[in-house]
Structures are given as C-alpha cells and as structure tokens.
Amino acid sequence: MSISTILILGGGIAGIASALALSKELTPLVPDLKITIYELRDIPSTSGGAINLTPVAQRHLDQLGVIAELDHMGPDAGVEVNAIEYYSTVTGRKLGCVDFAGKHGRGFGGYRGRRCMRIALQLAMMAAVEKCPNVSFEFGKKVVGGIETEKRVTIYFDDGSSAKGDLALGCDGVHSATRTKIVDPERLSEYTGISFIQSTMKASLVTSPMHFETTALNKSRRGALMTTFCDRDKEDLFVAALAEVDAQNLAETHWKSYWADESSRAKVMAVKRLRDDLRGRFGEAMQPCIREIIEKCPDWFLYPVYQIQPGGKWFTERIILLGDAAHAMPPRDESAAYALDDAILFARILSSYVYEPLTSAFRVYESIRRKPIDDAYRDASIHWSQHKDSSSRSGLSARINEWFMPWSMRARAKKAKHGAWVFDARSVNIPSPAARSWKIESWSDLGSTMSVQ
Numbered sequence: 001m002s003i004s005t006i007l008i009l010g011g012g013i014a015g016i017a018s019a020l021a022l023s024k025e026l027t028p029l030v031p032d033l034k035i036t037i038y039e040l041r042d043i044p045s046t047s048g049g050a051i052n053l054t055p056v057a058q059r060h061l062d063q064l065g066v067i068a069e070l071d072h073m074g075p076d077a078g079v080e081v082n083a084i085e086y087y088s089t090v091t092g093r094k095l096g097c098v099d100f101a102g103k104h105g106r107g108f109g110g111y112r113g114r115r116c117m118r119i120a121l122q123l124a125m126m127a128a129v130e131k132c133p134n135v136s137f138e139f140g141k142k143v144v145g146g147i148e149t150e151k152r153v154t155i156y157f158d159d160g161s162s163a164k165g166d167l168a169l170g171c172d173g174v175h176s177a178t179r180t181k182i183v184d185p186e187r188l189s190e191y192t193g194i195s196f197i198q199s200t201m202k203a204s205l206v207t208s209p210m211h212f213e214t215t216a217l218n219k220s221r222r223g224a225l226m227t228t229f230c231d232r233d234k235e236d237l238f239v240a241a242l243a244e245v246d247a248q249n250l251a252e253t254h255w256k257s258y259w260a261d262e263s264s265r266a267k268v269m270a271v272k273r274l275r276d277d278l279r280g281r282f283g284e285a286m287q288p289c290i291r292e293i294i295e296k297c298p299d300w301f302l303y304p305v306y307q308i309q310p311g312g313k314w315f316t317e318r319i320i321l322l323g324d325a326a327h328a329m330p331p332r333d334e335s336a337a338y339a340l341d342d343a344i345l346f347a348r349i350l351s352s353y354v355y356e357p358l359t360s361a362f363r364v365y366e367s368i369r370r371k372p373i374d375d376a377y378r379d380a381s382i383h384w385s386q387h388k389d390s391s392s393r394s395g396l397s398a399r400i401n402e403w404f405m406p407w408s409m410r411a412r413a414k415k416a417k418h419g420a421w422v423f424d425a426r427s428v429n430i431p432s433p434a435a436r437s438w439k440i441e442s443w444s445d446l447g448s449t450m451s452v453q
Ligand SMILES: Cc1cc2nc3c(=O)[nH]c(=O)nc-3n(C[C@H](O)[C@H](O)[C@H](O)COP(=O)(O)OP(=O)(O)OC[C@H]3O[C@@H](n4cnc5c(N)ncnc54)[C@H](O)[C@@H]3O)c2cc1C
Pocket: 009, 010, 011, 012, 013, 014, 015, 038, 039, 040, 041, 050, 051, 052, 053, 054, 057, 141, 142, 143, 144, 171, 172, 173, 174, 175, 176, 177, 178, 196, 303, 305, 306, 322, 323, 324, 325, 331, 332, 333, 334, 335, 336, 337, 339
C-alpha cells in the first residue's frame, strides 16, 4: 500500500494533531509524504473562548511540540490550573474540586491543568506545523462531499475545487461533512439541550474579591457558572454559564444575526436577553463577584452545544473519522484529550501497518479505541445531566443533592482520572500485522467488527 498523499479535512485540534503525529511517525517510512490540512475558515477563528487542557492533553501536546510553542506566547500561554473548584451559589460553600496538582503538588506525569484561549492553542499548533516540511495548510476549503475508488479518494470543496489522496481523515468536528456526506450520513449532530452563555472580560472590572484560585464552577439550582482566568497574569476572565435552554428559546435569541452585525439592534437585544437570563439563574449568588460579573461583562454570546449519538461507523475504504467528527460527546473539559489520543494512536497504528491495506489499520484502530470512547461518552452524559435545571425539585431534595456532591464528585473524579490515564495512546500495545487473525473478505465488508489478537 502506498500512502504518500494524506488529506486532512478540518484544521481544529484533531486535524492539526493528526498532521503533526503522522508527520512524526511516517516521515522515516514514506520519503515522499505530503500531508495537506483543508480548513473551512479563511483565517484561524478568534471565537470559542477559553479551553481547559487536562494533564493528559498537556502531555500529548508536549509530545507533539505544541507546549513549547504555547510557552513562547508569554501571558497568552494561559494560566496553570491546580484544580477546578466547585462552589454552591446558594450557600457559598465549597463543594469539592477536580484536582490537577496531585498528592505531592507536582501534577500527573509532571503535568497540571492549563486554561488558555482557543486561538492561542490554535496558533501554537500551527506554529508546530510550520516546522514540518511535509505538512501544509489550505484555508477557505469547505468539504462538501467525496468519492473513493480502490486506489484513491477524491474530496470536493464548495469552491468547485477537489483534492485527490491515498487517505483522508475526517477531522471536521461535530457537524462533520465527511461523516454526514460520505462515511455515515445517518448520524447527524443533535442539540444537547444545554448551551454555554459565555464571554471574556477584564478581571480589573470586578472589584469584589474572587473566591477561587484560577477556575471555579459555581453551581446554582438553574445551571452552573464557570469563572476562570485564562492568561498567565490573571488579567482576563473567561465566564461561561452552562444552562438548559430550549430549542425554541434558542431560535428566538437570533444568535446567528447577532454574529452577523456587531452593532445591530438584534445584538443589543440578544445581550440584554442573555444578561436577564443569567440574573435569573445566578443573580442571588452568595459570592458578590458573581453578581458583579453578570452585570459588568460587556457582551454575552450564546453557544449551543451539540453532540452525536455514540456508536456509528467510523471508516470506509480510504476515509476515517477522528475527534469530534467520530464521537462528539457532551463536553466535560477533557474532550480535546480524546481528539489528541485519536491522532497519536492512529498515527502509530498507520506507521505499523504502512505496508498493509488501509482497512487493516482502520480496524485495529477501532478495536483499540471504541471501548474507551464509549466509556467516556457514558461518563460525560452522567456529568452533563447534573447541569440540568433542578429548580423544580423541592428545596430539601436540592439541599440533599448539594450535601452529597463532595462525595459523588470525589468518586467520579477518581474514576474519570483512572480512565483517562489507563488509556495512553503513546504506549497502548499495537498488534503487529503478522499477529492479525482476520482476513479481509471484500471491499464491501468494511463496517463489520472483526477481532484483532
Ligand atoms: C462549549 C464547549 C466547551 C468545551 N470546552 C472544552 C474544554 O475546556 N476542554 C476540552 O478538552 N474540551 C472542551 N470541549 C471539547 C473540545 O472543544 C472538542 O472535543 C475538540 O475541539 C474537538 O476537536 P476537533 O478537532 O475534533 O473538532 P473542532 O475543534 O470542532 O475542529 C473542527 C475543525 O473542522 C473545521 N470544519 C468544520 N466543517 C468543515 C468542513 N465542511 N470542511 C472543512 N473544515 C471544516 C472547523 O472549522 C474546525 O476548524 C468543549 C466543547 C464545547 C462545545
């Protein structure tokens, strides 16, 4: 099998990480390797706010050369996060925390958490790509479809152009066109029922003391408000409410027209609506800084969160889905680590199976990756359901729930951490091609699960 031309569809975390990992693993084996990332946007997006990088995500990004680039960015490299602290806005009580510092304060595997702006991470990843001579970026390329033959894959873009390759990776996120137009058209994205109402602001606007070190999730009976610094010098705050918002309300907020015209009346009305909504959810918070943030944050944006159902098909003959395109689950501050795991694992498998049919590599990948992803999806769904509106519960029921939260959080955090660390894409055992127990029956026999020993 010759796989010298690789098309990566989508230039987000999964896409860029795949390019970096494939370049690293395949360059010694494929002298004429050419990897091209095709990205929908014309320029890197400044939207999306801040992202939390778990110790696992940091470890992977370091291996790909991204942390070094991020660290060159001064204050924009983000703030080190020792823990995500949980507070009740009803009692003001600290409910617990998700610890990233570990027992001895040295982190996990030497890494703690980090919160930075998404655009900073994107630019650091692109800077790492610039150091790979066989990887290039093409912006303004929206995937609209594709066809495969036994030997090649052709991808079509909305500007009428096309690209041919030996292999295509669908890394185009939750609404993936690679998935819905080619690989698994039945599996459409769906609204989770929860939206982020989010913004960034200067910390100096808040005069009340902040009750958290770097990051807090402040739970009320009507959702949770994340308040977090997102730069090294703690000058910038990222604020995001996780709130149940029904689809009808979503439509009425006209969030699309809001983005279209910065000064429009629609935008002014949308910000007012969102601020009013936040006042209803968190306006009586015991922490004065929360009340101040809601009033003083200049802008609010509605960011509806989508997911896809677990399961589904991940590959065809020459195309495989990675990251959110394959398994977008309710976010739990760690999905970026899953996208990085996908990229590193797939690159390692492909380098071991470089002389085998592509579908052998795809099947090995799925056999290793499916279960950890299904487990993560289940845990994320349980965690997500806790952000649903509980204002209809009786006062006693809500108080009991809050009272037991430190215990349930500790148990969940232990389980999640265990799960995240047990699966390490860098060291997971990859069966050698000689040890395989399957036989490819035909090109059409591709969706079936076959055992790998
Ligand atoms: C509100 C929210 C908050 C989150 N917070 C965190 C967090 O704090 N920590 C964390 O670890 N995870 C978080 N996640 C999850 C994390 O953002 C995703 O899991 C991660 O970004 C997945 O990376 P990806 O590359 O698969 O997809 P994406 O990051 O979505 O990237 C997809 C890329 O493909 C491009 N694209 C889309 N369609 C096309 C097309 N047709 N043609 C070409 N290109 C296309 C897009 O422009 C984009 O650049 C959060 C998710 C949400 C929704």
